[in-house]
Amino acid sequence: MPQQKSEHIPRATIQRLAVYVQVLENLQREGTEVISSEPLAKACNVNASQIRKDLAYFGEFGVRGVGYYVKNLIASITSALGVDREWRTVLVGVGNLGKALLNHKEFRLRGFNIVGAFDCDPFKIGEEVSGLEVVCTKRLREMIGDNGAEIGIITTPPERAQRAANHLVEAGINGILNFAPSRITVPDHVNVEYVDFFHHLYALSFNITHPNTK
Amino acid sequence: MPQQKSEHIPRATIQRLAVYVQVLENLQREGTEVISSEPLAKACNVNASQIRKDLAYFGEFGVRGVGYYVKNLIASITSALGVDREWRTVLVGVGNLGKALLNHKEFRLRGFNIVGAFDCDPFKIGEEVSGLEVVCTKRLREMIGDNGAEIGIITTPPERAQRAANHLVEAGINGILNFAPSRITVPDHVNVEYVDFFHHLYALSFNITHPNTK
Structure with a gap:
């Protein structure tokens, strides 16, 4: 799990992270392995800078010129949320x-x-x-x-x-x-x-x- | 239904109105007929001015020195929300x-x-x-x-x-x-x-x- 950078994570960020997980899971079901920030943002109904800002609380994600690896990003977000355990x-x-x-x-x-x-x-x-x-x-x-x-x-x-x-x-x-x-x-x-x-x-x-x- | 004053009602207001209805229904179940804005606000986990501001979108509520009539306020909010019909x-x-x-x-x-x-x-x-x-x-x-x-x-x-x-x-x-x-x-x-x-x-x-x- 990436080091958590900030003490205070806004509630709205937590809510959006849950949405990102859902959208990423949809993409995974459809067989998408990599997605760039623009289409991910569109599917999540936010803008790309919002996603980057929300994820920045938990570390660095995404690869410049490539985008986000769907499976890894799900794992990172669920780990950050504490839902990678029973x-x-x-x-x-x-x-x-x-x-x-x-x-x-x-x-x-x-x-x-x-x-x-x-x-x-x-x-x-x-x-x-x-x-x-x-x-x-x-x-x-x-x-x-x-x-x-x-x-x-x-x-x-x-x-x-x-x-x-x-x-x-x-x-x-x-x-x-x-x-x-x-x-x-x-x-x-x-x-x-x-x-x-x-x-x-x-x-x-x-x-x-x-x-x-x- | 009181005349709706404003075209744009923030989504957060709608969400709080739903909470107010729940809290007022709790009060009604307990037999409370009138409540002043401070204890109502406390039960709703907001401040009293927030409640007044949210209700002001829909008209004038509450009686100075008395407070809100629980039953009437439920009726007014559900009417404003459009949930007083099938x-x-x-x-x-x-x-x-x-x-x-x-x-x-x-x-x-x-x-x-x-x-x-x-x-x-x-x-x-x-x-x-x-x-x-x-x-x-x-x-x-x-x-x-x-x-x-x-x-x-x-x-x-x-x-x-x-x-x-x-x-x-x-x-x-x-x-x-x-x-x-x-x-x-x-x-x-x-x-x-x-x-x-x-x-x-x-x-x-x-x-x-x-x-x-x-």
Whole structure:
């Protein structure tokens, strides 16, 4: 991994890096081995200097007159993001969405290995989903002590998200991906990311309703 | 709906409005009827002047010395966002995630009514999911002519997302919510929103790996 040059990486850079990885993975699937910065920038919907600036936080990439080696650049970015390793993950809330995520092959493919499934519904406890036995949420702390998970995924209904977050924080988790459509409060050392479908649907409906404001 | 004052509403404002709605819905669930701008701002993780500025695009809200009426403010924001009406929606890709979304009650609750489910897998065509018969993706255009859908949701594997997008665009859809972890190319008049789990997981893993850069 190239030495990280700067302490403070803007959040927008991290978001764009995730987009660059997706675009590079598309290119890799299509068999592209090398790409110059202009077409890469166009595919990522940014300008070439933005890509160079974002990558510069992590070191020197690209070969003058050649461009970027797709496979190497994916490896460098995922290494910089810390996603070139396994992240053991637990999921709280085994409803439709929780089950879908437990069965979603992409999580494991990208190193996010879901090693525990929790729910407080007595009818769900003991059920097996995608090879995992659903365990009572009260046992989170004890189970995480065993399985060493670092990231928690919340897929409960909105009114149970805060309780799930409390259990995760008490169990020592310091990163939460919240799919429940409600905000949660956690201590400062805990990172929360919201996957909010409706935020995106609201943006779509606004843009369709007001096409001239795009 | 208050008259919209400005032509150009920044994207960041739209994103914050979606957060305000979530926080206000939390407050409503807890029985709060009125809230002043400071605690509302704190719960939304912004400052009070930001909220006032964002709301000012849409009119005058809040009562001096009283604060905001929670129920009215939710109604005003959802009206401004264009989400106080039904949005007929179709879904392409009836795998685990697609099925979870078809069964997700929140979509209909928030006015996003999924009226069609499409897949190109002959083993899935004809299957019934959440009251909808899965139809061959090639019939999208014909079906959308009948059901008047305006928004398309893509839940295919990454390598099939572009084809799904092409079918949706040909069928006249002008808003796409893409859950597939790959970028898609569409004509300028079509709005695309990406729901990218991994982008959020990458941000988490980066922040956990580099806690001092937060």
